[in-house]
Amino acid sequence: MSIDWITVAAQIANFLVLVWLLKRFLYRPILDGIDAREAEIKERMQEAVDAKEQAQAVEQSYHEKAQALNVAQADLTETIRKTAEEQRNVLLAEAQQKMERDHAIWQAHLDDEARKYTAKMHRAGAEALLALTRKALLDLADETLEGRMGHHLAGKITAMEPELRRAAGQAAEAVVTSHEDLPATVQKDLTRDLRAVFPQIAVRFESDDTQAPGLVVRMGGAQVAWTVESYIDELDALIEGQLALGSDTQGHQNVR
């Protein structure tokens, strides 16, 4: 048993060659493969971590957006509610104003109708009163209403002579106005009665549809009149009193 130094040298060379061969064909491919796989695993894990972080960021963003959306929705709801309330108030105010306007128009129309009705009733009452009075005078005293009105007016003129002269001044004409044309006999009697007080006075007769039934005598600034206006007013007051009394009685009956 001895050491062959040539073999030793050859074995050292062989060993070094084997180190190179295994380094070239074994260790490096294996280690590089392991490193590549570890790098790939690390990269995939990093990608997974990144994906997870990205997913968490997206989730966070989604939650924030949802929260913002909820807040915006609440704000929008509140805004819509306020707008609707304001519009409701505006519409209510407009409706109230329109109703008040309509009510005012209706009230004005009602008042106008009432006024027209009252005027119509007034005229009807006056005509009825005149017709009744004329008929009663004709039946009871065989006289006409116009004749009695002229006679009554002549009496008033005689009684008020001093005041009429002062008020009439230097008037040379007396204008007698009636609702309808006076009969000739009445005109003649009234002319005679006026000239009995004012001898030089000229008398002119006129009719006026708008004037209440009766007679009006104007001389300058003086005026003497008798119309059924006051009687109509008294008749209206009497009717209204009776109507009021009737409604109270009906109300009491309804209460019972």
Add this chain to the structure above:
Amino acid sequence: MNLSPDQVIMFQIWDIPINATIFYTWIVMAVLSVGAILITRNLRPDVPPNRWRTTLEVIVQGIQGQIEEVAGRPNRQLLYYAGTLFLFVAMSNLMLVIPGFEPPTASLSTTTALALSVLIAVPLFGITSRGLGGYLKTYIQPSFIMLPFNIISEFSRGISLAIRLYGNIMSGAVIAAILLSVAPFFFPVVMDVLGLLTGMIQAYIFAILATVYISSATAPPPQSQPERDIT
């Protein structure tokens, strides 16, 4: 009985005699290299690893783990060296089961060559790691008086490695030869099994010892602990 394969001339190349030790070493080298080439030829990151590649990865990572455990840190150069040492010795001893195969590690020349390579590798790794001055300083540690002892220790370390490997492998072969002549049908099988076991253990021990020696030479010098103010 011819105990050394160095004396067996297998053939001649250009009048250079090739003995059995070198011849069988080439066979081991060819087996290891061709096996590595065949297994790693289709090794790409996008190809899933097959069982052979996984086996090689387990072996290489096992060697790397052992080196990292001994050296305290990963060292690729040391892996190439100690790993080849282990694979060569282990493959040589494993091929003992092939009839007619003479393991090259049964030659004192081979074990001496491996021991010498370790003996040369230790200062080379040390100089590479620490620099020439840093490595030479280790011979006068802890004092200058220890210089001859450290030199003797360095050489005896290599000699012990060589004798250890040779003795174990050669003793197994010698005992197997003796028992083969006594009981030719029973003992050789047992001895071959024991030879495989001791061969693997020897490969492991040889590689680990080489790793320990090289690691001790490449280890960074101990850092002195900074003094702490105690107040």
